[in-house]
Amino acid sequence: MAPDTNSIAGYAIYNSAAAAEYIDPNPTKNRVPHPLDQLSVQEVCAVTELVKANFGNVRMKFNTITLHEPTKASYLEFRDNHGRRPEREAFVIVFLEGSCHVTEVIASVTRRCIISSRTLEDVMPILTLEDLDICERVARADSRVLEVCKEIGIYNMDEVFFDGWAIGIDERFGFDRRLQQGLAYWRSSKVDNQYAHPLDFVVVIDTEREEVLRIDIKGHNGQRVLPPQANHNFLPQFIGHDYLTNRLKPLNITQPSGVSFTMDGNHLSWAGFHMHIGFNYREGIVISDVCVDDMHEKRRRMIFNRLSVAEMLVPYGNPETPHHRKHAFDIGEYGMGFMTNPLKAGCDCKGAIKYLDAIISTGKGEAAVVPNAVCIHEEDNGLLYKHTDYRDGTVVCARDRKLVISQIITASNYEYAFYHIFSLDGTYKLEVKLTGILNVWPLYAGESAGPYGSQVAKSLNAHNHQHIFCLRVDPAIDGNQNTVVQNDAVSSEIPVGQAGNLYGNGFYCKKTPIRSTRDGACDYSHETSRTWDIINPNKINAASDKPPAYKIISRESPILLSKPDSLIWRRAGFARHTLWVTKYKEGQRYPAGDYVCQSTGHPGWPANETIVDWTAKDENIENEDIVCWLQFGLTHFPRTEDFPIMPAEPVSIMLRASNFFEKNPALWVPPTTVDVDRVSKDLNKCCGTSQVTASGDRAISTACRL
Numbered sequence: 001m002a003p004d005t006n007s008i009a010g011y012a013i014y015n016s017a018a019a020a021e022y023i024d025p026n027p028t029k030n031r032v033p034h035p036l037d038q039l040s041v042q043e044v045c046a047v048t049e050l051v052k053a054n055f056g057n058v059r060m061k062f063n064t065i066t067l068h069e070p071t072k073a074s075y076l077e078f079r080d081n082h083g084r085r086p087e088r089e090a091f092v093i094v095f096l097e098g099s100c101h102v103t104e105v106i107a108s109v110t111r112r113c114i115i116s117s118r119t120l121e122d123v124m125p126i127l128t129l130e131d132l133d134i135c136e137r138v139a140r141a142d143s144r145v146l147e148v149c150k151e152i153g154i155y156n157m158d159e160v161f162f163d164g165w166a167i168g169i170d171e172r173f174g175f176d177r178r179l180q181q182g183l184a185y186w187r188s189s190k191v192d193n194q195y196a197h198p199l200d201f202v203v204v205i206d207t208e209r210e211e212v213l214r215i216d217i218k219g220h221n222g223q224r225v226l227p228p229q230a231n232h233n234f235l236p237q238f239i240g241h242d243y244l245t246n247r248l249k250p251l252n253i254t255q256p257s258g259v260s261f262t263m264d265g266n267h268l269s270w271a272g273f274h275m276h277i278g279f280n281y282r283e284g285i286v287i288s289d290v291c292v293d294d295m296h297e298k299r300r301r302m303i304f305n306r307l308s309v310a311e312m313l314v315p316y317g318n319p320e321t322p323h324h325r326k327h328a329f330d331i332g333e334y335g336m337g338f339m340t341n342p343l344k345a346g347c348d349c350k351g352a353i354k355y356l357d358a359i360i361s362t363g364k365g366e367a368a369v370v371p372n373a374v375c376i377h378e379e380d381n382g383l384l385y386k387h388t389d390y391r392d393g394t395v396v397c398a399r400d401r402k403l404v405i406s407q408i409i410t411a412s413n414y415e416y417a418f419y420h421i422f423s424l425d426g427t428y429k430l431e432v433k434l435t436g437i438l439n440v441w442p443l444y445a446g447e448s449a450g451p452y453g454s455q456v457a458k459s460l461n462a463h464n465h466q467h468i469f470c471l472r473v474d475p476a477i478d479g480n481q482n483t484v485v486q487n488d489a490v491s492s493e494i495p496v497g498q499a500g501n502l503y504g505n506g507f508y509c510k511k512t513p514i515r516s517t518r519d520g521a522c523d524y525s526h527e528t529s530r531t532w533d534i535i536n537p538n539k540i541n542a543a544s545d546k547p548p549a550y551k552i553i554s555r556e557s558p559i560l561l562s563k564p565d566s567l568i569w570r571r572a573g574f575a576r577h578t579l580w581v582t583k584y585k586e587g588q589r590y591p592a593g594d595y596v597c598q599s600t601g602h603p604g605w606p607a608n609e610t611i612v613d614w615t616a617k618d619e620n621i622e623n624e625d626i627v628c629w630l631q632f633g634l635t636h637f638p639r640t641e642d643f644p645i646m647p648a649e650p651v652s653i654m655l656r657a658s659n660f661f662e663k664n665p666a667l668w669v670p671p672t673t674v675d676v677d678r679v680s681k682d683l684n685k686c687c688g689t690s691q692v693t694a695s696g697d698r699a700i701s702t703a704c705r706l
Helices: 039-055 072-081 129-141 144-151 236-242 331-333 566-569 613-616 676-681
Strands: 013-014 060-065 087-097 102-108 111-121 161-164 179-186 198-208 211-217 263-266 268-269 273-280 284-294 299-315 326-329 354-361 367-388 395-411 414-423 430-437 440-442 452-459 460-463 465-475 483-491 507-514 532-534 549-553 579-582 626-636 646-657 690-692 700-702
Touching: 013 039, 039 060, 039 102, 039 111, 039 299, 039 354, 039 367, 060 273, 060 354, 072 354, 129 161, 129 198, 129 211, 144 198, 179 430, 198 440, 263 367, 273 354, 273 367, 284 395, 299 331, 299 414, 299 430, 326 566, 331 395, 367 430, 430 465, 430 626, 465 646, 483 579, 483 626, 532 626, 579 613, 626 646
Parallel strands: none
Antiparallel strands: 013 367, 060 087, 087 102, 102 111, 161 179, 179 198, 198 211, 263 268, 268 273, 273 284, 284 299, 299 326, 299 465, 354 367, 367 395, 395 414, 414 430, 430 646, 440 460, 452 460, 465 626, 483 507, 483 532, 532 549, 549 646, 579 626, 690 700
């Protein structure tokens, strides 16, 4: 039976009858799945049959079928001490017929049995792509929505589109309804940019009962407004003759000897780094078991147990109804895995590429395969190190390289490209590029876009908003007992003119260990160039006489601008600080809670504890198994240059080795050289070169005239 490719976004869909035909494109050498590998197509379908049988084959809707990762203790026993291989388990969320209550199931894939089942009230799970389709379908078919559209001159509902959004909180409804809000747009043609034509109303729907509950019309002094009429299109068929094809020459990236990384299943090795690449419906890419070969100490050393993007928040800054409901938790409310794009060579990634498929599930419990969901490739990264001896002219220069593990998601109008980057000096960096299309609202005649937005085109208001990402780091700096130390650059306390600071130029790094979870909620300080070290206090670097560490560098750390005790401030407690440090606890993986949709954010909610609850217990985190939660991002005041499609804007956070190695760990990288004879022949073409031969001969230095 061939897979169905029409069910969700063109992904290949496999039911239990078709699952046997799917062949894993990336099997391990021994064909045994790693304990952290995502569930296979066959495993997803087998779990579906188990769950259906457990509930007597009643009608049900599957929200999630994903790997239930082994406990950290059991996995480390397997990884580090050759212990027993953990069972393969699945975590499942279902709605039973006629219920909006979440039922959680844990099933053993290994033993083919149900381990546990429980039903939760007053929580709502992630909105899937199928749920978002329900929003559009239901809103289009509603007679009241048609009447609202007729009032502004729209009679053909095939021209009206609705972006399904989580609603946050709507006080008019309780937890007996699973809610969405649909933001309305009009298209003048099949491929028109709908975001050029926003409509002035929002629908609220019940996802499970498939009915429109309310139509919220913004209006202006009691008047409706027509959708903006000007087209702002960016597809090639619209740009056409305006493309300038002669300005850029081809730029080809080749690796004639192939890539420098190897893979065994999902275990990757590159330039001394080793790691496991996982994937799930919520976090998307998960990188585990990050370690490095120390060339000086001649041993393999652990750095991180687990890295993932645990949450992201996009709060909008217009306080008027219904815009106060626009604050998207794109991971907790929609899931990075569900929103991930199939990637294409030469467009999303360039060079010699290794792709990994992602496997998610459908509402029927089928397995959905997202082809090429993860891209792995290498890029040149500029200078690694260089020095010129001005006395004798000798030069040494080596070029850096980076390994990039990436995915791209589409969250309605926005695209987010996530790049997990490793470089030859031992650095890990998470870079996010923001692109796609601004969320816009129509401007009424005589209305100003300010102060809570910007007019990006005639009659189009793009509201101010923020993008705040949370990187979850489970560190293992030479072991699992770690401490976080805050670093602040401060001037010497000794007054100018006194002994010890006679000329007043003294400054130093003030180090403050973070000892408890309450102290572990920290903010970035530009005044002190604040960083944090994750150290292993039980080890000492022989060269520096300091503990080995990885330094957190987070300079792009906007403060949450929603006021304290506001709706967003309560729901997005994780975004109140740049860094949180917690003691490792099983099940504490998502800082805004396991169930973010329609969450209130009130503390002490047992079914949906957040990082605010975890840190209120004030536990010791010094020399413990800890987790660091790092917030970074940007505050976006839209520009005309951001419309009709945004140039990609990057933000990033970095963790760099700091006294982890005893010397530059990239000294093994050979210097970059250019043949001296070729340089000599091309002297008339240069305006200044300095090169060194592979044997280290004196460099040729020239100062050429044009």
